[in-house]
Amino acid sequence: MGARIVLQHADISRALTRIAHEILESNRGADDLVILGIPTRGVVLARRIATLVSEFSGIDVPVGSLDVTMYRDDLSRHPTRAPSPTSIPPRGVDGATVVLVDDVLYSGRTIRAALDAIGDIGRPRAVRLAALVDRGHRELPIRPDFVGKNLPSSPSERIYVRLEDVDGEESVTIEQGPTGDQGSSIEGSAS
Amino acid sequence: MRHLLSTRDLSRDDAIHILDVAEDMADTQTREVRKLPTLRGKTVVNLFFEDSTRTRISFEAAAKRLxxxxxNFSAKGSSVSKGESLKDTAQTLEEMGADAVVIRHGASGAPHTLAASGWIDAGIVNAGDGTHEHPTQALLDAFTMRRRIHGTASRGRGLDGITVAIVGDILHSRVARSNVWLLSALGARTVFVGPPTLIPLDLTGWPAETSYDLDATLATQPEVVMMLRIQTERMKDAFFPSPHEYARRWGLDDERLARLGPDTIVMHPGPMNRGLEISSRAADSPQSTVREQVANGVSARMAVLYLLLSGERED
Incomplete structure (x- = not known):
């Protein structure tokens, strides 16, 4: 067993570029877009997508982070989680099209928590979902609007997203679980 | 975290972690909907054997926001006034399914007894016990200082190199006791200032210095001046000749306020005796954090309740 590389550095860049174009296409431009990443790696991806969208459209797209820890439904099933900071762009989310960004989409429970969190912040016109990897196994009626890579996986496998800004390298790998090393993303099993 | 009984048990990392979570909690309080679903289904009991409206409603607000x-259980007019023991009260709360008990008690050590007794399984938060400790007050004070000094760059930081003058009745103050340990863990220096009759004789082992002269201490330009409430019920014990003399020598009056730097922080845990330990002008000055302390108290207590009640139980 060992890690199989699914996406390399250049693949990730291409996927994010495509997602940025798709966001502009479906939103018919960059007006009223707000891009929110889910910590930790979703925030990094959100910033990159926002930079690309701003570049392609010539309009500065507000970007922020949305921590969902306090909205999770599994708080009493894990050791206490430390929340991460939330930063909402000054314009708020009212009337905006919010694009949520996460690294791995799995059960959908993180996104359910994120929808609740957004509802407490304001009332967007629409909420869309972008994920770098969709590994399937949804437990809730949630689907992504923009996907970097569909990656059919078995629940016993773990998916690791490593990003330059957080991990010093850039790749998506799939490994046979359940004793995967804890060095990087465990979102693959937690999301 | 299983219980919060004393700030003395907190390491620097523990303290910074709690303050950072409090920052996250404070952020959520600017949202349109300020209530978080985090502790749905958990029960918090406020068990108050002493009157304290401020602390109780602060804990109540914190628990409700989560x-x-x-x-709310106050001893007056309850089974306790009929002679029920702490043990029986605790066991009653246990049977009612309390997940956390916030206790204020006149006897130093009562929260510790409750936590160590095995009478009750809930997490215990000390909300002030006798003349011992009041840890959430120290946490909200440190949080307030950190926000004033480091602003939005507060996360992850301590209070290194800061000098805090705590002025007044140190002898009876659990606020001072909790603050001195937490401030020391965070790297700050504490100076106790007050009349000799109100400062404990033997401070061996306490990370604090002592001064009987407020003006001399203020001349050293401490970053924080924390005025403690003079408990008027203690006046009759002749710790000082008269309120007037106390105000003249150890009160933060307008003249002393004028000598403080513009960045010096003036704190007071409330309720204030305006004109005694603090003048109205000092209490309402831009340097004063009195109102911030109230708002920050809710955030700090939310952080404590979150850390106590979320997550798998670790015994």
């Missing part, structure tokens, strides 16, 4: 159910 969607916990709150039961």
């Amino acid at each position: 969607s916990a159910d709150v039961i």
